Amino acid sequence: MGMYIKESTALVLPAAPQAFTTSWIDCGAEFQTKGYKKLGLWINLDINAGVNARIRVLGKRESAGTDEYTLPIKTIGTSDVKLESEYFEFNVDADNKMILSIDLENLVPWCQVQIQIGTDSGADAQIDSLYYTLGN
Numbered sequence: 779m780g781m782y783i784k785e786s787t788a789l790v791l792p793a794a795p796q797a798f799t800t801s802w803i804d805c806g807a808e809f810q811t812k813g814y815k816k817l818g819l820w821i822n823l824d825i826n827a828g829v830n831a832r833i834r835v836l837g838k839r840e841s842a843g844t845d846e847y848t849l850p851i852k853t854i855g856t857s858d859v860k861l862e863s864e865y866f867e868f869n870v871d872a873d874n875k876m877i878l879s880i881d882l883e884n885l886v887p888w889c890q891v892q893i894q895i896g897t898d899s900g901a902d903a904q905i906d907s908l909y910y911t912l913g914n
Contacts, residue, residue, distance in 0.1 A: 782913065782914050783911055783912070783913045784814070784911060784912040784913070785911070786820060786909040786910065786911045787809065787909060787910055787911075788806075788907070788908070788909050789805060789806025789807065789809070789891060789908045789909065789910060790805060790806050790905050790906075790907055790908040791907060792822075792906055792907045795824070795904040795905060795906045795907075796893070796904060796905045796908075797902040797903070797904045798828055798831055798893050798894060798895035798898075798902060798903040798904065798905075799894070799895060799898070800894065800895055800896070800897075800898055801894060802834070802892045802893070802894045803892060803893060803894070804890055804891070804892055805833070805891040805892060805893045805905060805908060806891060806908060808838060808841065808842070808888050808889065808890040809888070809889055809890075809910065810841070810887065810888055811882055811886050811887060811888060811889045811912055812886075812887040812888075813884060813914060814882050814884065814912040814913060814914045815881070815882055815883055815884055815913060815914045816879060816880070816881060816882060816912065816913040816914070817835065817879070817880040817882055817889060817910060817911075817912060818877055818878070818879055818880075818910060818911040818912075818913070819833070819835075819877065819878040819879075819880070819891065819908065819909075819910055820877055820907075820908065820909040820910070820911070821833070821874070821875070821876055821877075821878065821905060821907075821908055822873070822874070822875050822905065822906040822907040822908070823868060823873070823874040823875075823876075823903070823904075823905055823906070824873055824874075824903065824904050824905075824906055825868055825869075825874065825903045826900070826901035826902060826903050826904070827899040827900035827901040827902075827903075828895045828896075828897070828898065828899060828901075828902060828903030829869070829895070829896050829897035829899050830867055830868075830869065830895065830896025830897060831867065831868040831869075831893070831894075831895055831896075831903040832865045832866065832867050832868075832893065832894045832895070832896065833865060833866045833868075833878070833891065833892070833893050834848060834849075834864055834865035834866070834891075834892050834894075835848075835849045835880050835889055835890070835891055835892075836848055836849065836889065836890045836891075836892060837849050837882075837885075837886040837888070837889060838886075838887070838888035838889065838890060839887060839888070840887070840888065841888055843888070846890060848864045848865075849864075849880055849881075849882075849886065849889075850864065850881075865894075866878060867896075868903075873906075882912075884914070891908065891910075893905065
């Protein structure tokens with residue numbers, strides 16, 4: 779059985795960066811992940827003056843459902859990311875390009891990516907682009 783990877787799909791396009799706020803907000807639309815074992819997030823992040831920029835992934839049992847479950851994070855891909863309980867946190871003031879990997883194990887039919895800034899210190903942190911790929 780060969781590995782299958784779904785082509786990358788945009789949640790945030792370069793023409794429309796998304797700014798972080800001090801509350802968790804949806805980053806792009808929810809998307810279907812049924813039948814996949816892995817989720818890859820391709821992130822182009824500009825932290826600017828923000829402190830503690832955070833990204834998390836929520837699992838959902840159904841589309842547009844109100845029950846959202848924080849997915850555990852098991853892997854990191856760069857030293858600019860520190861692992862906290864349930865989210866990735868970015869603290870380096872630089873243009874960060876990274877791929878984050880999330881385990882789905884064929885258990886999560888829908889996902890939603892959310893972002894938050896710990897401290898708003900002037901120029902907003904923003905995601906310049908965000909794409910996802912799915913693999914099984």
